[in-house]
Amino acid sequence: MYKLFFTLFFSRMDPEAAHHLAFRWIRCAARVPVLRTYLAALLAPRYEELRTEALGLRMHGPFGLAAGFDKNAVAIDGMTMLGFDHVEIGTVTAMAQPGNPKKRLFRLVPDRALINRMGFNNDGSAAVAQRLGERRPVFKAVVGVNIGKTKVVPESEAVEDYVTSTERLARHADYLVVNVSSPNTPGLRNLQATESLRPLLTAVREAADRTETRRRVPLLVKIAPDLADEDVDAVADLAVELGLDGIIATNTTIARTGLASPAELTAETGGLSGAPLKERSLQVLRRLYARVGDRITLVGVGGIEDAEDAWQRILAGATLIQAYSAFIYRGPFFSRAIHKGLAAKLAASPYATLAEAVGAGVQDHDRKESSAA
Numbered sequence: 001m002y003k004l005f006f007t008l009f010f011s012r013m014d015p016e017a018a019h020h021l022a023f024r025w026i027r028c029a030a031r032v033p034v035l036r037t038y039l040a041a042l043l044a045p046r047y048e049e050l051r052t053e054a055l056g057l058r059m060h061g062p063f064g065l066a067a068g069f070d071k072n073a074v075a076i077d078g079m080t081m082l083g084f085d086h087v088e089i090g091t092v093t094a095m096a097q098p099g100n101p102k103k104r105l106f107r108l109v110p111d112r113a114l115i116n117r118m119g120f121n122n123d124g125s126a127a128v129a130q131r132l133g134e135r136r137p138v139f140k141a142v143v144g145v146n147i148g149k150t151k152v153v154p155e156s157e158a159v160e161d162y163v164t165s166t167e168r169l170a171r172h173a174d175y176l177v178v179n180v181s182s183p184n185t186p187g188l189r190n191l192q193a194t195e196s197l198r199p200l201l202t203a204v205r206e207a208a209d210r211t212e213t214r215r216r217v218p219l220l221v222k223i224a225p226d227l228a229d230e231d232v233d234a235v236a237d238l239a240v241e242l243g244l245d246g247i248i249a250t251n252t253t254i255a256r257t258g259l260a261s262p263a264e265l266t267a268e269t270g271g272l273s274g275a276p277l278k279e280r281s282l283q284v285l286r287r288l289y290a291r292v293g294d295r296i297t298l299v300g301v302g303g304i305e306d307a308e309d310a311w312q313r314i315l316a317g318a319t320l321i322q323a324y325s326a327f328i329y330r331g332p333f334f335s336r337a338i339h340k341g342l343a344a345k346l347a348a349s350p351y352a353t354l355a356e357a358v359g360a361g362v363q364d365h366d367r368k369e370s371s372a373a
Contacts, residue, residue, distance in 0.1 A: 014103070015105040015106060015107050015114070016102065016103070016104065016105045019105070019328075023069075023070075023075060026075055026078035026079070026081075026082065027074065027075045027078050029078065029081065030075070030077040030078035030081050030138070033138075036077070036081050036138065039081050039082070039332075040080075040081045040083075040139065042336075043081065043082050043083045043332055043333065043335065043336050044060075044080070044081065044082065044083035044335065044336070045083075045336065045339065045340075046060050046061075047061065047339055047340075047342075047343045049343055049346055049347075049353070049354075050062065050339060050342055050343055050346070050354060052085070052319065052320070052354060052355075053355075054246075054297050054319045054320050055174075055175050055218040055220075055245055055246060055297055056215070056216075056218060057086075057142050057174055057175070057218075059085045059086055059142050059320075060085045061085040061339055061342070062085060062310075062314070062318075062319065062320050062321050062342075062354060063083075063084065063085050063310065063320075063321055063322070063323070063335060063338050063339065063342070064084050064085055064086035064087060064088060064142075064144070064299075064320060064321070064322045065079050065084040065086070065087045065088060065322065065323070065324065065327070066088060066301050066322035066323060066324040067088040067089065067090045067091055067144070067146035067177065067179070067222075067324075068090075068091070068116075068118075068324055069324055069327070070087060070089045071089065071090060071091065071092070071120075071121065071122045071123075072089070072092075072122055072123045072127070072128055072131065073089040073128050073131050073132050073135070073143075073145075074131065076089065076135070076137070076141055076143055077137060077138050077139050077141070079141075080139040080140075080141040081139060082332055082334075082335055083334075083335025083336055083338075083339065084335055085142065086141065086142035086143070086144060086174075086320070087141055087142070087143055087144070088143075088144035088145070088146050088177065088322065089128070089143060089144070089145055089146065090122070090128075090145055090146030090147060090148070090177070090179070091120050091122065091146045091147065091148040091179050091182065092122050092123075092124070092125050092128045092145065092146065092147050092148070092165060092169065093120050093122060093124060093125065093147070093148050093149065093150040093151075093161070093165065094124065094125050094150050094153070094161045094162075094164040094165045094168075095124050095150045095152070095153075096122065096123050096124030096127065097119070097120060097121060097122065097124070097150060097151055097152075098121055099118050099119035099120060099121025099122075100117050100118060100119035100121075100184065104116060104117045104118050104119065104270070105117075105118065106265055106268050106270075107328075108259065108261040108265055108266065108272075108274070109261070110259075110260040110261050111259050111260055111261050111274065111275060111276055112274050112275040112305065112325070112326070112329055113259070113261070113272055113273060113274030113275055113276050113277075113325060114272070114273050114274055114325045114328065115265070115266075115268045115269075115270045115271065115272050115273075116184070116252070116270050116271055116273070117183075117184045117268070117269055117270030117271070118184060118270075119151065119184045119185065120148050120149075120150075120151065120182065120184070120185055125147070125164065125165040125168040125169055126168055128145075128168075128169065129168040129169050129171075129172060132145075132169070132172035133171075133172060142174045142175075143172070143173065143174050144173065144174060144175045144176070144177055144220075145169045145170075145172065145173035145175075145176050145177065146177040146179050146222070147162060147165040147166065147169065147176065147177065147178060147179060147204075148162075148179040148180075148182060148185065148188065149161050149162065149180075149185055149187075149188055149191070151185050151186070155187045155190060155191070158191060158196075158200065159199060159200050159203045162178065162200060162203070162204050163203050163204060163207045166204050166207040166208050166211070167207050167210070167211060170207070170208040170211040170213060170217050171211050171212060171213045171217075173217055174217075174218075175217065175218040175219070175220060175245070175246075176204070176208060176217050176218065176219050176220070177219075177220045177221070177222050177248060178200065178201060178204055178219070178220070178221045178222070179222045179251070180192050180197065180200070180221065180222070180223070181222050181223050181224035181250070181251035182251060182252070182271060183224070183251075183252065183253075183254050183270065183271045184270060184271060189224060189226075192223060192224065192227060192231070192235065193231075194234045194235065194238050197221070197235065197238060198238060198242070201219070201221060201238075201242055201244065202242065204219060205219055205242070205243075205244075218245035218246065218297075219244055219245050219246075220244065220245055220246035220247060220248055220297070220299065221235070221239065221244060221246075221247055221248070222247075222248040222249075222250075222251055223235055223247060223248070223249055223250055223251065223284070224250060224251050224252075224253070225249075225250035225251065225252075225253045225255075225277060225280040225281055225284055225302060226253055226254055226255060227284070229287060232284055232287050232288065232291075233287070233291055235247065236287075236288050236291040236292050237291070239292065239296055240292055240295055240296065244296055245296060245297060246296050246297035246298065246299060247288055247292075247296065247297075247298055247299070248298075248299040248301060248322070249281060249284045249285045249288055249298065249299070249300060249301070249302070250277070250280070250281045250284050250285075250301065250302045251271065251302075252270075252271025252272055252273045252277070252302075253271065253272050253273075253276075253277055253280065254271065254272070255272065255276075255280075256272065257276075258276065259276060273302065273303075273324065273325040274303060274325035274326065274329075275303050275305060275325075275326075276303065277302040277303040278302065278303025278304070278305075278309065279303070280302070281300065281301065281302030281303055282300075282303075282312060282313065282316055285298060285300050285313060285316045285317055285318055286316045286317065286361075286362050288317065289316060289317025289359050289362045290317075290362055293359070294358070294359065297319050297320065298317050298318050298319060298320075299318060299319070299320040299321070299322060300313030300314075300316065300317075300318030300320070300321045300322070301321065301322035301323065301324075303325075303326075304321055304322070304323045304326060305323075305326040305329075305330070306326075306337065306338070306341060307337065307338050307340070307341020307342050307344070307345055308341070308345070310338055310341070310342055311341075311342060311345040311357075312361070314342075314354060314357050314358055315357060315358075315359070315360050315361030315362070316359070316361050316362060317358060317359040317361075317362055318358065319355075319358050323338075342354075
């Protein structure tokens with residue numbers, strides 16, 4: 001039914017307009033007590049065997065909404081109602097900004113993908129902090145806060161810009177993410193180089209620790225799939241050295257290989273997300289786990305479309321998984337299908353818990369390579 005609805009209605013609309021319309025429906029539904037209770041029971045059934053502990057937090061399961069969907073923290077209850085175990089809001093910048101000129105979001109339907117060059121359009125960290133502070137949740141939700149650099153701020157002042165957002169938002173975050181991997185803010189990806197990343201993460205950690213919070217806020221960094229393997233290793237080593245709590249792998253890609261969509265679409269600038277990102281994101285995740293093991297939490301995101309994809313991320317080392325693009329294509333029953341499928345995968349596996357399965361695929365691969373040698 002959703003596929004038919006998507007084909008007849010959403011596919012004919014401008015993608016950004018369709019997003020805002022669907023977003024409005026979700027928010028409205030979450031405000032009606034009887035309706036949200038019914039939808040939560042239908043779309044967000046809980047599986048005891050999927051309960052997950054990560055970053056010092058207890059979650060109903062490992063599956064969350066990636067940053068980019070709820071940029072301004074206005075639909076956390078709505079997305080929880082739809083079955084997401086955690087919701088990462090943002091990306092939020094220190095200053096409010098409109099983002100890049102429209103048109104800036106494109107559907108690549110044959111590839112089950114999106115291209116976006118939104119440019120961190122958001123209300124700014126002061127407004128988002130106020131909204132989070134005034135929030136009265138109707139569902140218990142784990143809320144991550146993803147922060148990025150304001151576009152007009154020069155690269156030389158990036159640290160101060162991130163610190164400003166941290167000071168405003170850390171007290172409201174269950175975990176905090178430093179985003180240095182979007183391709184849509186000029187110069188942002190330069191901050192992934194370890195000589196730039198070290199002082200940035202150090203300053204954000206210190207700012208978060210200065211903030212009056214109920215607990216130490218876990219700090220993660222989100223990286224791009226386009227990093228060379230040696231740079232992935234360098235970020236992994238830096239994360240361990242600095243005592244980071246986690247790495248999110250990965251953001252969108254600027255690559256355009258193997259796409260089936262028309263050339264006029266694939267030529268659009270911006271970050272590509274969805275199914276084409278699947279293999280590279282999985283490679284990066286495996287490489288990270290082989291480097292850091294269980295010393296820090298890994299979050300797998302990029303091209304996750306079904307329970308098999310989610311299971312493969314867990315086997316590759318992800319304790320938590322996230323999605324965004326597939327939600328657009330799969331619709332409101334997406335989270336329900338992921339949870340049901342993951343529970344079946346776990347039951348059919350040799351593992352008693354999801355925690356036992358984390359990284360098991362990488363360990364098996366390493367053992368096979370050692371035996372072959």
